[in-house]
Amino acid sequence: MSNYSIKDLEQLSGIKAHTLRIWEQRYNIISPKRTDTNIRTYDDVDLKLVLNISLLKDHGFKISEISKMSTGEMAHEVITISDRKLNYPDQIHALTISMIDLDEERFEKIINTNILQFGFENTMIYIIYPFLSRIGTLWVTGSIGPAQEHFMSNLIRQKIIVAIDGQMNKQRPTGKKYLLFLPEGELHEIGLLFANYVIRARQNKVIYLGQSLPMSELEFVYDLHKPDYLFAVITSSPSNHEVQLYVDRLASRFPEAQLLFTGYQVVGQDIRTPDNAVIINSVLDLIRIADS
Incomplete structure (x- = not known):
């Protein structure tokens, strides 16, 4: 399981560190661990939670409503939203969650849906590349493990090779x-x-x-x-x-x-x-x- 700083969560979710601290204090919606020097640290479960909250907020849910949801209720709403035609940032969020869970089936569904909607080239330019850029610094710093990096890289590589075969x-x-x-x-x-x-x-x-x-x-x-x-x-x-x-x-x-x-x-x-x-x-x- 990976460990993330509050800055890592900010970069991956787009939610400001200040806002994350407010959610923690006011709604008790996220509970980070603390180092011996009292620095907040987060794990994969926390990251998924923040990504899900971010997605729900972007689609009209109030943070006060989200804080009352169970994990299962939140996951159900996120899946319902994710199955619609989404914009590029939503898809990047969904890919990040599939990477954390090493969920190949979910990855395939996200990518195939986007290719049908936007075309392969636009999916690569506006979804895959920003996704790789967003998490790239986390790979370098070790916040995301080699297994997650290799998992996503190999799946993306396979998609590109299939697309190349169609252009021979x-x-x-x-x-x-x-x-x-x-x-x-x-x-x-x-x-x-x-x-x-x-x-x-x-x-x-x-x-x-x-x-x-x-x-x-x-x-x-x-x-x-x-x-x-x-x-x-x-x-x-x-x-x-x-x-x-x-x-x-x-x-x-x-x-x-x-x-x-x-x-x-x-x-x-x-x-x-x-x-x-x-x-x-x-x-x-x-x-x-x-x-x-």
């Missing part, structure tokens, strides 16, 4: 050729997989090389296929002080290709981009390039 062999005559890869040591693949889908969905050709690709292998494939674009996601490798050297090396080695970079180590960083390199700040940037 659809290249248009004027489509460009993209070579997609992660640098050596880089294992965070979801962004690269979704880029694969986005590019194929616009009838371009993709050569997908996946995780942790050595430079020698990148050179071999490039010389064989001569792609128009090289696309890399740099989240953790190369490390911060090596990224600029890596970008410059690629730009020098592949001067005839357009280089596209995204990921934590390049977006919002002071990276000098050579003439043949572009930083992709969001999926919408990639969509514009793939559409052109």
Whole structure:
């Protein structure tokens, strides 16, 4: 079971820490544990409770009414609301609860309902990505365990792969050729997989090389296929002080290709981009390039 600070709950639920303290004192609706130094800590049960309260409040329930509900009554109301067509923040809340419970069936229902309502691409951009961003810092700090991270990442990965399969062999005559890869040591693949889908969905050709690709292998494939674009996601490798050297090396080695970079180590960083390199700040940037 994970442990959360009050700031973690604030980030995941959107409920301010000050408000959570008021609920605790006035309604006794949540009862955090205390450390030896009297700091509030919360567990998975508390987080689910706060997420459910937040969802109910957003749909017209007063906190005074919610405080009188049993756990079962609250869960029933939340499920009733969740089965309707919801907005994006509601869906992110629902995904967070399915992650806490490691509930694959609930995850599948949420994602499949959203894909039918919004389409796969919009579900990824407006629900999955914000969800991953919201909980990403909690993974890093250890507030959410590896099991929960792996559970959600693998389910999302499977969804993207199925969507990619539906876009195979659809290249248009004027489509460009993209070579997609992660640098050596880089294992965070979801962004690269979704880029694969986005590019194929616009009838371009993709050569997908996946995780942790050595430079020698990148050179071999490039010389064989001569792609128009090289696309890399740099989240953790190369490390911060090596990224600029890596970008410059690629730009020098592949001067005839357009280089596209995204990921934590390049977006919002002071990276000098050579003439043949572009930083992709969001999926919408990639969509514009793939559409052109």
